Amino acid sequence: MGIFAKLSGGTTPNSxxxxxxxxxxxxxxxxxxxxALGKLVVASYSVGQLLLLRAAAGLIxxxxxxxxxxxxFTSLERPWLQAxxxxxxxxxxxAFFLATRYLPLADVITYYLASSLFVTVGSALFLGERIGRARLIAILVGFGGVVIALQPSAETVSWPALIALVASVAFAALLLITxxxxxTPDMVLASQQFVGTFALGAVLVPSGWTTPSVPDLSLFAIAGAVSALGLLCVNRSLRIxxxxxxxxxxxxxxxxxxxxxxxxFGDWPTPTMWVGMSIIIAAGLAIIAIEQRERRAAGEAAQR
Incomplete structure (x- = not known):
């Protein structure tokens, strides 16, 4: 774990x-x-079992x-909000892994990309942040991308797609609460997420436990370990x-x-999914660019 502590930055701002x-x-x-490993194992095992074993590996x-x-962990701010x-x-x-059981991985991730749009809307509704006309346009364009990817009609809307969209909204809510x-220290927040999924997995597992083979057990363990390492990389990236x-x-x-x-899995996004994906990414990047511009303008105004 010491490697993450050593990554405190380079010798110059650019590095x-x-x-x-x-x-x-x-x-x-x-x-x-x-x-991808999670999607692979939920094809043969229950989502509850994946949550339990993946969280156990992450906590280890x-x-x-x-x-x-x-x-x-002994003095947490606003315990009810933590819960x-x-x-x-x-x-x-x-919801994410339940959706991956029925949809291609790239499709589920596409719906996840919309979380930045939901965060922007939620920031205005619950945190009192100002959206502005430019960001509102970017949000509407992004939602258009979601609609194109979802292909809403009586024949094409599926429960797995809606579950993936619920996961995206939940992820946006998670970011807003965070x-x-x-x-609250990053490590506390990260470990809480694994504790929560471990608890839900423990509740769900008795009704759908299948004793995994050694190779499959290793897949559960690797899925949890790489997710934990990913959290460490994100936290260090945002710190430096x-x-x-x-x-x-x-x-x-x-x-x-x-x-x-x-x-x-041999999956390849459909043309409409590619279009929706591209629009969502463009809208998200536009929102980030707008925020950077507003931050620079505020900084210049403060220096005058």
């Missing part, structure tokens, strides 16, 4: 940002790989850091580089999703 970008790209690859990987920061965050995070993970818990620099690279996850979906 620090490059390290942050590299960590974010690595995190997206790890998340997509872990999601994080245990040295959890022990080192154990004092932080709500655990519930939302658990719903998000369960914004409100800025004083500005969020406005590294966040746009989260969209690289769709590339990994297409690659792993094709190599492991």
């Amino acid at each position: 620090t940002r490059l390290i942050g970008i590299a960590l974010m790209l690595a995190a997206m690859g790890l998340f997509a790989f872990g999601d 990987v994080l245990s040295p850091l959890i022990w080192r920061q154990r004092a932080a 709500a965050r655990i519930g939302v995070a658990t719903l998000e993970v369960a 914004r409100s818990l800025r004083q 580089a500005p969020a406005s620099v590294v966040v746009p690279f989260q969209y690289s996850m769709i590339i990994w999703g297409v690659v792993f979906g094709y190599l492991i």
